[in-house]
Amino acid sequence: MRLPRLLRTTPFRLTLLFLALFAASASAFLAYIYIATAGEVSRRADAGVSREIQSLDAVYRSGGFAALNQAVIERASVNHGFLYLLMSRSGAPISGSIAQSPVRDGEGDDWASFMLTETDADGAVIKRPARGREERMGGGELLFVGADVGESQSYVVKILRALWGAGALVIVLGLAGGVFISRGVERNMASLNGVIEAVRRGELDARATLRGAGDEYDELATGLNDMLDRLQRSIAGLRHAGDAIAHDLRSPLTRLRARLEAAMIEADAGRADPRAALHQALDDADGVLRTFAAVLAIARLEAAGDAPNQAVFDPAALAADVAELYEPLCEEKGLDFRAELTPGLHLVGNQEFIAQALANLLDNAVKYTPSTGAIMLRVRRRSSGDIEFSVTDTGPGVAEEDRASVIQRFVRLENSRNQPGAGLGLSLVSAVARAHRGGLELDDGPGAVDGSGPGLRVALVLPKNG
Amino acid sequence: MRILIVEDDGEAAEAMAKGLAEAGHGCEISADGLAGLEAAGGGGFDVLIVDRMMPRMDGVTLVGRLRQQGDQTPVLFLSALGEINDRVAGLNAGGDDYLVKPYAFAELIARVEALARRRETGSVQTVLRVGELEMDLIGRVVRRCDKEIDLQPREFQLLEFLMRHAGQSVTRTMLLEKVWEYHFDPQTNVIDVHISRLRSKIDKEFDHPMLLTVRGAGYRLEA
Numbered sequence: 001m002r003l004p005r006l007l008r009t010t011p012f013r014l015t016l017l018f019l020a021l022f023a024a025s026a027s028a029f030l031a032y033i034y035i036a037t038a039g040e041v042s043r044r045a046d047a048g049v050s051r052e053i054q055s056l057d058a059v060y061r062s063g064g065f066a067a068l069n070q071a072v073i074e075r076a077s078v079n080h081g082f083l084y085l086l087m088s089r090s091g092a093p094i095s096g097s098i099a100q101s102p103v104r105d106g107e108g109d110d111w112a113s114f115m116l117t118e119t120d121a122d123g124a125v126i127k128r129p130a131r132g133r134e135e136r137m138g139g140g141e142l143l144f145v146g147a148d149v150g151e152s153q154s155y156v157v158k159i160l161r162a163l164w165g166a167g168a169l170v171i172v173l174g175l176a177g178g179v180f181i182s183r184g185v186e187r188n189m190a191s192l193n194g195v196i197e198a199v200r201r202g203e204l205d206a207r208a209t210l211r212g213a214g215d216e217y218d219e220l221a222t223g224l225n226d227m228l229d230r231l232q233r234s235i236a237g238l239r240h241a242g243d244a245i246a247h248d249l250r251s252p253l254t255r256l257r258a259r260l261e262a263a264m265i266e267a268d269a270g271r272a273d274p275r276a277a278l279h280q281a282l283d284d285a286d287g288v289l290r291t292f293a294a295v296l297a298i299a300r301l302e303a304a305g306d307a308p309n310q311a312v313f314d315p316a317a318l319a320a321d322v323a324e325l326y327e328p329l330c331e332e333k334g335l336d337f338r339a340e341l342t343p344g345l346h347l348v349g350n351q352e353f354i355a356q357a358l359a360n361l362l363d364n365a366v367k368y369t370p371s372t373g374a375i376m377l378r379v380r381r382r383s384s385g386d387i388e389f390s391v392t393d394t395g396p397g398v399a400e401e402d403r404a405s406v407i408q409r410f411v412r413l414e415n416s417r418n419q420p421g422a423g424l425g426l427s428l429v430s431a432v433a434r435a436h437r438g439g440l441e442l443d444d445g446p447g448a449v450d451g452s453g454p455g456l457r458v459a460l461v462l463p464k465n466g
Numbered sequence: 467m468r469i470l471i472v473e474d475d476g477e478a479a480e481a482m483a484k485g486l487a488e489a490g491h492g493c494e495i496s497a498d499g500l501a502g503l504e505a506a507g508g509g510g511f512d513v514l515i516v517d518r519m520m521p522r523m524d525g526v527t528l529v530g531r532l533r534q535q536g537d538q539t540p541v542l543f544l545s546a547l548g549e550i551n552d553r554v555a556g557l558n559a560g561g562d563d564y565l566v567k568p569y570a571f572a573e574l575i576a577r578v579e580a581l582a583r584r585r586e587t588g589s590v591q592t593v594l595r596v597g598e599l600e601m602d603l604i605g606r607v608v609r610r611c612d613k614e615i616d617l618q619p620r621e622f623q624l625l626e627f628l629m630r631h632a633g634q635s636v637t638r639t640m641l642l643e644k645v646w647e648y649h650f651d652p653q654t655n656v657i658d659v660h661i662s663r664l665r666s667k668i669d670k671e672f673d674h675p676m677l678l679t680v681r682g683a684g685y686r687l688e689a
Contacts, residue, residue: 282682289568290651297650324620325646328659356650363653425653 011185015178019171026167030160037156045131045147046111052082052145053135060137068137069095083116083132083146091142101144103134116148129153188217192224204232234305245295252291256284297356298431307350307435315354315387316341319379322355326362334371341379347387349436349462354389357432360425361391361458368395368456382461386438390459392445397456403442429460438462467491467582468510472502472528473517473544482515482574489575499523506532511539512582515574518545518556526559533560540581544569553649572637572683579634596632597689599668599676601625610668620645621664628677628687637684661685 060068072086076097085096093099102114116130132146191208198206207228208221263277301307323339330337347354358377365375373394382388398406407430426440433440438461445455469491473479476497483493494511496502500522506514514532518525529541543556543564553564563577594601600609601622608615608625617625623645628636638657642648661677669675678686 279682286570289570290653292568293566293651321646325648325652325656325660328663329654329656332659332662352649355648359648359650359652366654 005186009182009186012178012182015174015181019174019178022174023167023171026163026170030163030167033163034156034160037159038153041149041152041156042113042131044152045149048082049132049145049147053133053143056143056145057135057137060139060143065137065139065141068141068143072096072143081148083130083144083148085144087142087144089140089142094141096144098144098146101134101142102130102132102146103144112146114146116146116150192217192221195224195228199228204228204235242299245292245299249288249292249295252284252288256281256288259284294428298428301353301428301431301435305435306437307353307432309350309352310348310436311351312346312348313351314343315345315347315379315389316343318351318355319358319377319389322358322362323377325359326366329366330375333366333369335366335369336372336374337377338374339377341377342381345379345381345387347462347464350432353432353435354460354462357429357460358389358391360429361389361460364425364458365391365393365395365456369393370395385464386461387464388459388461390457392455392457394445394455397445397454398442406442407440426458429458433460433462436462467512467579469493469513469515469578470496470502470505470511471515472496472499472506472520472525473515474498474520475517485571486575486578491578499525499528503528503531506537506539507535509537509539513578514539514541515578516541516543516561518543518547518552526556526561529560542574542577542581570637572635572680573639576635576637576640576683580631580636580640583631583634594626594629596629596687597676598672599629599687599689601629608668610672613671615667617664617667620660621667624660624664625668628685632687632689635680635683635686640684 056068056071059071063070069086072084072095075082076084076095083096083098085098085101086094087101088094091101093101103112111131111133113129113131115127118126118128128148128150130146130148130150132144134142134144136142188211195206195208207225210218210221212218260277260281263272263274263281266272267274267277319339319341323337323341327337362375362377369375375394376390376392378388378390378392380388380390407426430440441459441461443457443459445457447454467490469486471479471482471486471493473482473495474497476495479495479497483495486493494505496505499520502514502516502520503523506528514529516525516529520528525543525545529543532539532541540562541560543561544567545552545556545564546567553566556564562581565574565577592602592604594603598611602608603626606622608617608622624641627641627645639651641657641661642651661679665675665677669677676688678688680686
């Protein structure tokens with residue numbers, strides 16, 4: 001059987017548990033009070049009865065049976081809470097306020113608890129509890145003295161009833177409170193659950209609304225929203241990466257296929273040697289693999305957010321290694337290559353990625369700078385504390401209006417079509433910059449000199465702390 | 467040379483085996499990690515080519531088990547995972563080299579042969595000799611026909627790698643990885659220029675060239 005939803009909520013269950021605990025401890029408490037008070041009532045009655053018996057015994061000792069009888073008659077006529085019965089040696093009543101001893105034979109001088117039946121002014125029968133005991137006088141007469149404990153007993157009963165009533169009230173109020181709290185919690189949870197349900201349906205835009213109370217629900221809602229933001233960003237990144245890979249590989253593969261097809265037609269017609277076409281296709285495939293590696297590297301960087309494996313390193317040492325790799329290439333092409341590397345700097349970042357970014361910048365510079373030009377690799381610290389890697393060349397440069405677009409993938413300016421490469425160099429550098437929360441800046445180089453220039457200065461600026 | 471290929475992609479494994487057979491190597495193929503572990507346990511292989519992601523047991527676990535059993539057969543990991551982390555995980559598990567898919571076949575053969583060679587020259591050498599060329603690793607001196615050749619530190623490292631793999635093709639990517647420790651491919655011919663510099667120093671004044679270009683693969687140092 002399924003309970004109503006409200007009764008299954010955690011706060012309501014906690015309320016029930018708490019009430020059960022409360023009821024158990026309240027019962028124990030009441031039991032203790034009852035034992036303590038009821039016990040006290042009979043102890044007091046017993047003490048009173050014993051005192052009365054002692055004083056009547058004293059009367060008997062000093063004045064004999066007649067005096068005792070006189071005293072019993074006197075005391076019985078004044079109602080001060082005690083019951084008296086003086087009996088003969090055989091137990092026949094002689095005088096007193098009750099007709100018969102409630103102590104049954106064979107019980108000796110044990111205490112007896114009994115009910116006293118009275119008729120009140122309206123004729124209604126009232127039963128009241130009483131206690132008493134018999135004592136045999138020196139001459140063998142039996143004296144019974146009892147005490148009416150009805151007053152105090154009923155007082156105890158009243159207190160108990162009040163306590164039970166209060167307990168019941170607490171339970172009723174507690175249940176009502178539990179329902180109330182559960183409703184409140186449920187209302188708050190319902191909005192969060194609504195968001196989760198929406199996300200499960202695929203609505204990644206769903207967000208929990210904050211109530212502004214700053215309580216744990218708001219905290220939970222904030223956490224949920226942050227989590228969804230991150231998730232959405234990373235899903236978008238992956239989707240983008242997938243799209244990019246599909247797009248970036250489709251065109252070179254299409255080219256490769258077209259070339260193979262053309263070669264096959266040529267070969268079928270006996271016009272060309274298929275070996276040449278195979279070599280060409282192999283080169284094309286190598287190109288595709290290189291593009292694939294570059295696209296994957298960019299996509300991974302873009303999807304990862306921050307670059308992985310960051311460590312402290314000396315940017316000048318890293319740049320010197322890359323410079324050493326490119327220096328012979330520059331020399332061979334007749335380019336004046338210089339490196340100005342500020343020593344003693346520290347940077348946090350992924351060395352592999354940054355080295356690759358510098359290699360890409362130098363690749364570009366070597367490709368686009370005409371021979372007898374110059375290339376400068378520089379590492380310095382900006383006044384802001386950021387570390388700047390820059391490559392300046394004396395090539396044709398990039399017009400200001402094209403600078404934003406060359407960073408995008410596969411954008412190759414018109415005058416670079418005859419150069420090898422897939423147009424991924426700067427977009428990888430830009431992805432490396434973003435993965436280190438840095439930026440990429442493009443500027444004019446040293447300016448137009450002797451028909452060349454104005455040159456290009458590309459700066460990879462990385463914040464000091466990665 | 468006997469090579470065990472542990473690769474779940476049957477077609478790729480067949481193509482690999484065919485290519486390696488044409489290069490003169492005998493191959494066996496296991497289609498999953500457990501079968502590979504069993505086959506490798508039989509011994510007698512010079513090199514293991516192990517795919518990283520396979521059914522039943524992945525490549526890293528397989529190589530970890532082999533190394534635990536004391537089997538030191540050189541392992542070349544193949545993987546579609548090219549991140550540095552993955553590379554490091556593969557090498558930490560006991561792999562000796564790591565090749566990211568997709569790869570050029572020349573690259574695979576060059577690396578497999580390099581691994582097998584490494585095993586042969588297990589002892590620590592202080593002097594490397596290839597024909598007329600002699601390299602003193604302690605004195606950092608290179609001579610050809612007793613004529614001393616002056617090399618830059620990087621050129622020395624480059625020549626050392628070529629001499630250790632003399633007679634085998636080494637690819638540009640291998641050189642970039644092993645000599646410069648970069649795991650990316652430049653778009654330009656940087657390595658070729660370094661090689662031609664080295665070539666001008668060790669070959670120019672002598673009667674026959676030792677540092678040869680292998681079309682479609684890379685370079686080879688011959689005695």
